Amino acid sequence: MSNLAYDTDVLGSASAEEIAQLNAMRPVPRISIHAFCETESVSKPIERAGEDRRLSKAHMRIVMGGLESALDYYVTTPTPNLIILESRAEPKELLHSLERLAEVCDPSTKVIVIGHYNDVGLYRELLRFGISEYVVAPISLADVVANISRIFVNPEAAPLGKAVAFIGAKGGVGSSTIAHNVAWTMSTSFESEVVVADLDLPFGTANINFDQDPAQGIAEAVFAPERIDEVYLDRLLAQCAEHLSLLAAPSSLDRVYDFDPEAFMQIIDTVQRSAPLLVLDVPHVWNGWTRNILTEADEVVITATPELANLRNAKNLVDTLKKLRPNDRPPHLVINQAGVPKRPEISAVDFAEPLGLMPLAVIPFEAQLFGNASNNGRMLGEMDAQHAIVKSISEIAHILTGRAELKAKPKPGLANLIGKFRPKKK
Template sequence: MTDLNETSERIIAPVPRITIQAFCETQESATLVESVGLDRRMNKAHIKVQMGGGAAAVEAYRHAPTPNVIVIETQGMKSRPLEYLDSLAEVCDEGTKVVVIGHVNDVALYRQFIQRGVSEYLMAPVRPIDLIQAISDLFTAPGAKPVGRTVAVVGAKGGVGVSTLAHNLAWTIAREQDTATVIADLDIAFGTASLNFNQDPPQGIAEAVFAPDRLDSILLDRLLSKCSDRLSLLAAPATLDRTTDLGEPAFDHLLDLLRAAVPCVVLDVPHQWTAWSRRLMISADEIIIVASPELAALRNTKNLLTLLKQNRPNDRKPRVILNGVGVPKRPEIALAEFAKSLDTTIGAAIPFDAALFGTAANNGQMIGEVQAGSKAAEIFSSLAASITGRAELKRARPNLFEPLLSRLARRKAS
């Protein structure tokens, strides 16, 4: 069975604004569907769970319109699934999709389900992530371009180098992983992305956020500033002519457009706790928490991890990166002690190097441009490869020089 870390690496498109009604025969499946409704990818969907299986579904829709998706649990032929599916077909509205959760691994039964128009058949016990994937796939057009991954870079406290890490990470993904990437500077009033990339775009993220009704893929393309062939910047205006008291869904439409446009979106999230920043962080595909090796950052990181664990039960843990490690004469919490207190592993520890980072910031360059072989540049390269999945592919690649018989013998033994 695939573990949670592997399943959470899937890029699953958020489910659109639909209605889903489930008719379960066991309490376990009812609990499963209810838990799926709490997942970040199901925010727009409305889910209702009832007991009674296929019989209850048929009865419910005799005189009522059917929802976008019907989930029916069947415990085998004793539940008379084919009979109820035939009856349901007579009352179903056009376009309604049916997902069956079954307890019998029977190819012949599966074929009969498909012949009757069942969209998906899942074998119990079903993991939440598998049901989410199945529902999401129902609304993804065949041959459509895969949805992009969003990476939210957040700070455990102010001044820990979130923007520096986010900008270098985006640059490295675009350059070394040959992946089209957008870096979005979400600090509308004080953002530094335009300075760090030596850009002066006339427009940026403010136009996208303050006029959401006008925002479409054409306008978004005009708002993006080209940093390189593979890297684009959605810059912040860094002006104080208006406040940024934004509503909770302020960035939803923008992120939907960005995910549809490029494979990777790196979000430079400012250190402020608002409804929109919380929503944006919880809904991201990948989260990187940047911290410094001190007590306040440790406490805040622990609070963030607790919050994210509660709100992202079907996702991998956030990556924790320690930045500015080894400041002269500054007492610091040891790496092992920091990790032990959080009950997690530290993804990387970036050493303090005032000359290198100061030079890069003043020149509007990235670390890899100033000193490609530095420890920090190597960390950014490793992090970029891991986020895009290239590190795992590299580890999994077979040794081409290993004798064929040895490989076959090892495969047989396993």
């Protein structure tokens, strides 16, 4: 299989079917979970679920030993928000053990039982007994996350918006420009509300690219977390287009911008409750808060130029995100500024192959188009709606929002462009 195709190794520990199921699930709130397992076939999926970003706020503890271990443990220890119990006991014995557990279990604690008997009568009896859910082994990672989500996530709550994080493999590769143009295209093509958050507080360019000069922006939110709610954030948003709003960076050096790892998470959660699409313009730095944002985002886009340092950095990012996001699709790749005159370059195929990714787009170097758009505070689509690069940006927007799929093979136009950057034979 070509390295340009998504394979099971690139996708991480979750299968493609599990990833599709997980993508439809919402994050679980801060809860404590204790799991008591008898078999590795049950403990392993639960362990993988504990590493999933949708359970990142939950505290998971896994103990081998099943129901008897739980009974011994809770004699002296308070019960958590959720107990997951595996039992191979017969139905009568299982019900008897659960009666004993009820004597030491807090009334507010939820219980999921994983059994080995596919018995409808047992299922109904367990529900009458007060068990939150009964699942028959074997189970999958998606089963674990889905059952926990069903108990602790309000199904009537408004769906969370999708967060897409853009980061450059190196400074100056055009990640912010791609992010802003994709966000603008999402808002205009789909008439969907989009919020752009410029997270590069000292040097952000979103206010310039969108021709905005707001008095307030994301700095006011991050430095006053106690005030963050939908109403307060709405005051900080600058309206860039009919369906596009901006949380602008101050772009000033009158203070230092050192943040805790969780500094932006409340802002992101609040925006996601009010807008269906959130584009995060992440600066090319590596610290606790950028790591957390890239871990928690629904999609990650890496922008790179076709040269060696970018390839090394992109490879590091892809490998790290694979470990941080084992149950999500790999990040997307955009190769930008291809074909700079007289600059030695790595061909797009050779650049993408060690990353194991098919590029979303290979965007050629067009100094006049990008320069004119930047100097006029306009998006590329406003400067020349029929330009091939604008169409590439539109394709990126469609793929990131799930309105189109990345084709397994480069289409003719991309193939021709890739061939253009191959080293010429002497």
